[in-house]
Amino acid sequence: MPFNILGNGLTGLQASQQALNVVSQNIANATTPGYVRQRAILESQQTSPGTNVYTGNSAQFMGVQVTGIERISSAFKQAALNSAVGKQEALEAQAAPLDNVQGLLQEPGTTGLQSAITQFYQGWSTLGNNPTAGTANGATTINGAAAGVVIQRGATVAAQLNSLSQGVAEEFRNQYTNLEGIVDQVNTAAQKVAGLNQSIMQGQAGGTNVNALLDKRDQALTDIVRLTGATVTNLNNGGVQVSVSGVTLVSGVAVNTMSVGGANTIGEAADNPPSLLIGTVQARPSGGQAAGVLSALNTDLPRLSDTLDTVANGIRDAVNAVHSTGYTLDGTPGGDFFGGEGAQGLTVVAGSAEELAISRTAAPSVDGSNAVRLGNLVRPTEASQALGGAEAPQSVYSRMVTQIGTQVQGLETAIDAQNGVVATAQSAVDSESGVDINEELTNMILFQRSFQANSRVISAADEMLQALIGMV
Known part of the structure; x- marks a missing residue:
């Protein structure tokens, strides 16, 4: 039992460390042109249910793992x-x-x-x-x-x-x-x-x-x-x-x-x-x-x-x-x-x-x-x-001058309007793919706490092992 707990704690430490690495990568590239923020994908690990002499069918829980690093982007918005x-x-x-x-x-x-x-x-x-x-x-x-x-x-x-x-x-x-x-x-x-x-x-x-x-x-x-x-x-x-x-x-x-x-x-x-x-x-x-x-x-x-x-x-x-x-x-x-x-x-x-x-x-x-x-x-x-x-x-010349002026003015008006469209589209992409420092700091605290909690799990398992060894 303590060994399972140790294993779970170890995977938790490793997953938290990898997730913190992703957060630090995001923060480091917050102003890098073209950078798309990333997120660690966490999944629980467990064995398939099997026969146990004490409890019958059961599954062994094996902690957590990082199964991938996902880019947060929207093909539609891009x-x-x-x-x-x-x-x-x-x-x-x-x-x-x-x-x-x-x-x-x-x-x-x-x-x-x-x-x-x-x-x-x-x-x-x-x-x-x-x-x-x-x-x-x-x-x-x-x-x-x-x-x-x-x-x-x-x-x-x-x-x-x-x-x-x-x-x-x-x-x-x-x-x-x-x-x-x-x-x-x-x-x-x-x-x-x-x-x-x-x-x-x-x-x-x-x-x-x-x-x-x-x-x-x-x-x-x-x-x-x-x-x-x-x-x-x-x-x-x-x-x-x-x-x-x-x-x-x-x-x-x-x-x-x-x-x-x-x-x-x-x-x-x-x-x-x-x-x-x-x-x-x-x-x-x-x-x-x-x-x-x-x-x-x-x-x-x-x-x-x-x-x-x-x-x-x-x-x-x-x-x-x-x-x-x-x-x-x-x-x-x-x-x-x-x-x-x-x-x-x-x-x-x-x-x-x-x-x-x-x-x-x-x-x-x-x-x-x-x-x-x-x-x-x-x-x-x-x-x-x-x-x-x-x-x-x-x-003919006067009409040409007027047409050029009208065309240039029309293009400038269209450019101004299109600038607004681009800004809106860019904002939508940034909200999806850009790095939000506040969000990343929140994630950093979350994974720090996860790291600390898993350390405590390992400490608790160690104390249990010490107690068992002392009893023997």
Whole structure:
């Protein structure tokens, strides 16, 4: 009898010691990123009932044992957090390039394109109201100062459109490079997950505690989710499968490499849009940074570039249409004022004041009526009429600026709302998996008392043995 008591006390001491070790591990890692709290699983031990000469059928009680160390985590709560984080990262990645372009526009303001267009047309009005500077050698001379202002302001409009278009193209290249960096990070994390899968599967098969490996794998999975919005599925053998929009990235120890496809310049993106490939299959992530960057590359930035081209070509065509109906001071019919194609190609081809067709009638009659008409293009209705009914370029540009501002504001509002969703989901995970110091201190006291109680049991058994030996 005393020997059974000694055995029970010994198992109690050992179990309490192991449980205290788990508590100390939790406390030590309370601030460790990605750490999931653990709990010792205690079970009683006893033999199967057998025949006893004194009492008949009975069971021998053998104390307590630690049958495992459990990670306290919820797959459902973690999946909800992953989904929330993926959406948050996508919104932030999409907003960033639009915010950068909005900074390039400098609208509203005196240095933006809208102001430059208005000043350009005002220059024509000034020239039209004061077209000449008198006569020289019997010939009427143009108002050189006012004409020079028109040419200079036209060059400013062209230069700003060039700069804006190049800025959008540069943002496209930057985001493409960003996407390549995302893919590199995903491939690194995927290889890490596959390696950990192998170690975890081997450890579980051999009965080894793999909780630390599971923590490391969860961190690598979080990185992949943050980058691609991937979904994670647990496999029966202890491994996981990682998929991006239904395309398998990792399955057990097998990894399919992710790569970037498509054009890396905005000019080629329409015919060969950027894409993500897993192996040879295209993946279309709905979350993560990759989703936001792809949205910018395939939709937002090309649309802005096309709109700037529409604005540039509209200004060119409207001005040239009116300019070509007039005459220069020497009676020459007006030619093109602007040349080139698109925002990056727009240039001023009128190189001197004498090439400006400011008059509606040929020499010797001189007036500035055609320059006044060009100045009237500042009004969207006049510009639309000059373009045969197409939308005025300044209206196209104004709508683009408004759309960018509205889109950025909408994304920022969505980000703020999603931050709240992420915080709620993170709180739910932390309440399940995070270390609560108060709870751990309570457990520490509990297992300390258990250790002390089992020590007393052993002491009592020892006293009984001493008494028995003394009696013998």
